[in-house]
Amino acid sequence: MRMDNGRIILHIDMNSYFASVEQQANPFLRGKPIGITGKNQERSVVATASIEAKKLGVKTAMSTWEAKKICPSIILWPGDPEKYADIMHRFNAIYRSFTEHVEEFSVDESFLDLTEEAQDYLGATCMAQAIRERVSEACGPHITASIGIAPNRLMAKLASESVKPNGLTVVRPHEVLNLLDQSDLEDLCGIGHGIREHLSQLGIESFQQLREFPLERLMEEFHGYGLWLHEAAWGREVVQEPSHTSEPAKSYGHSYTLPFNTNDPVVLKRYLLGLADKVAWRLRRDGVAARRISAHVRFADFSGHGEQRTSIEPITDGLRLFKIAWQILAPFLQHAPVRLVGLTASLISSDPKRTSLFKKEQHMQSVLSSLDLLQHRYGSGIWKRASTLPVEFKSRSSGFRFDHEL
Amino acid sequence: MHELLNDPIDVIVSFKDNRVLPHAMRWNERDYKIDNVNLVHSAREGTKRVFYFSVSDAANYFKLKLDPELLEWRLVELYADG
Ligand SMILES: [Mg+2]
Numbered sequence: 001m002r003m004d005n006g007r008i009i010l011h012i013d014m015n016s017y018f019a020s021v022e023q024q025a026n027p028f029l030r031g032k033p034i035g036i037t038g039k040n041q042e043r044s045v046v047a048t049a050s051i052e053a054k055k056l057g058v059k060t061a062m063s064t065w066e067a068k069k070i071c072p073s074i075i076l077w078p079g080d081p082e083k084y085a086d087i088m089h090r091f092n093a094i095y096r097s098f099t100e101h102v103e104e105f106s107v108d109e110s111f112l113d114l115t116e117e118a119q120d121y122l123g124a125t126c127m128a129q130a131i132r133e134r135v136s137e138a139c140g141p142h143i144t145a146s147i148g149i150a151p152n153r154l155m156a157k158l159a160s161e162s163v164k165p166n167g168l169t170v171v172r173p174h175e176v177l178n179l180l181d182q183s184d185l186e187d188l189c190g191i192g193h194g195i196r197e198h199l200s201q202l203g204i205e206s207f208q209q210l211r212e213f214p215l216e217r218l219m220e221e222f223h224g225y226g227l228w229l230h231e232a233a234w235g236r237e238v239v240q241e242p243s244h245t246s247e248p249a250k251s252y253g254h255s256y257t258l259p260f261n262t263n264d265p266v267v268l269k270r271y272l273l274g275l276a277d278k279v280a281w282r283l284r285r286d287g288v289a290a291r292r293i294s295a296h297v298r299f300a301d302f303s304g305h306g307e308q309r310t311s312i313e314p315i316t317d318g319l320r321l322f323k324i325a326w327q328i329l330a331p332f333l334q335h336a337p338v339r340l341v342g343l344t345a346s347l348i349s350s351d352p353k354r355t356s357l358f359k360k361e362q363h364m365q366s367v368l369s370s371l372d373l374l375q376h377r378y379g380s381g382i383w384k385r386a387s388t389l390p391v392e393f394k395s396r397s398s399g400f401r402f403d404h405e406l
Numbered sequence: 407m408h409e410l411l412n413d414p415i416d417v418i419v420s421f422k423d424n425r426v427l428p429h430a431m432r433w434n435e436r437d438y439k440i441d442n443v444n445l446v447h448s449a450r451e452g453t454k455r456v457f458y459f460s461v462s463d464a465a466n467y468f469k470l471k472l473d474p475e476l477l478e479w480r481l482v483e484l485y486a487d488g
Contacts, residue, residue, distance in 0.1 A: 025445040025460035026467040028487040086447035
């Protein structure tokens with residue numbers, strides 16, 4: 001567990017990212033409600049709605065027919081992942097030119113720890129403006145971002161989401177409670193619909209009420225997550241993977257529904273590696289190792305394939321998980337475009353040799369270094385580009401409910 | 407109207423500061439002046455890198471593809487307003 005002592009965190013989030021890139025490329029889409037979809041628009045979802053479409057009620061991950069019903073004038077546009085990846089590469093390089101402490105949170109969202117570089121909130125604000133200018137120069141003026149600056153990631157994200165599009169919201173430590181009291185519970189990354197309902201049953205409808213609710217009772221209701229909620233209500237971030245139960249998990253798994261159906265091995269490798277890293281991180285966080293790996297895919301035609309392998313040696317390494325999973329899946333990928341990939345690690349044993357990376361707060365480092373390793377192994381080319389990009393995981397709590405912890 | 411194509415085209419370009427800038431193109435025996443280059447990005451195609459230029463005139467959006475190995479331009483996407 002880590003508390004934020006005088007840190008300055010910047011959260012930057014591209015506004016309607018895929019849609020904005022298309023509006024940058026094609027001036028005839030500007031100012032119009034557009035929805036970015038998969039190749040097969042009939043049974044696709046809106047991966048990103050333009051700012052104009054959002055104003056008319058279209059939401060991310062809405063089915064295309066629902067979007068059309070709500071907004072008949074919507075222009076459905078097939079997504080171009082290569083283009084989004086190229087642009088993403090540009091803004092991530094800009095972030096890294098400001099600080100080495102960049103955490104890529106999702107495809108179009110990053111956290112920058114500016115504590116050292118900015119020194120104070122004025123400095124951070126100036127940096128935010130400089131970042132925004134450079135992004136605009138490198139990507140085009142129609143690709144905009146919302147920025148929040150606050151003492152931790154949780155509050156920075158809440159701040160950036162409070163003004164969209166193109167907002168810059170600075171929340172200093174003494175303003176944090178104010179921001180919370182102006183926000184709904186569900187605005188906070190980490191309070192999803194289920195938790196919101198649970199809180200409501202306890203009579204908690206606001207952050208103020210959550211703050212005043214006895215911690216012991218929260219812990220009874222939410223176990224370890226109770227502390228996280230309590231601290232969040234005070235504007236503090238307990239750095240801990242949200243988990244509903246304190247019992248040791250018997251298996252660790254993730255599945256991911258792709259934003260676009262594909263059987264491009266490069267794309268699938270990238271997602272699978274992302275899943276493997278997530279699972280590996282959870283194993284290391286809990287100080288355990290796994291000996292059985294199962295991987296599965298679901299195809300666009302709703303068929304699927306899955307198998308498992310058992311290893312003699314306990315595994316905690318994302319790259320090894322990935323390689324085993326890829327061996328399982330690779331022969332079956334030509335069957336049909338894939339719409340979901342999943343990976344589960346089981347036969348769990350404790351792994352006392354390893355120090356918990358969670359305690360050392362270096363989980364991101366490990367994810368990045370294994371990505372780097374893979375990059376070296378596969379050499380340059382598209383894989384290198386792809387593996388340095390953040391895998392497009394939207395957090396379950398960000399509203400893009402494609403990622404499922406198993 | 408949104409169309410995906412793969413038509414060879416002739417393009418007039420300038421080179422400046424390590425950048426290629428398309429100015430006009432000839433497609434289907436018609437000349438189009440390019441008013442704006444809105445976005446340039448690259449992508450891998452097998453082992454090579456190709457460049458895409460998202461450009462427009464007053465009525466059309468064009469996506470042009472440059473293969474720098476073959477020095478070949480193609481019109482790959484067309485969108486006409488309305
Ligand atoms: Mg965004």
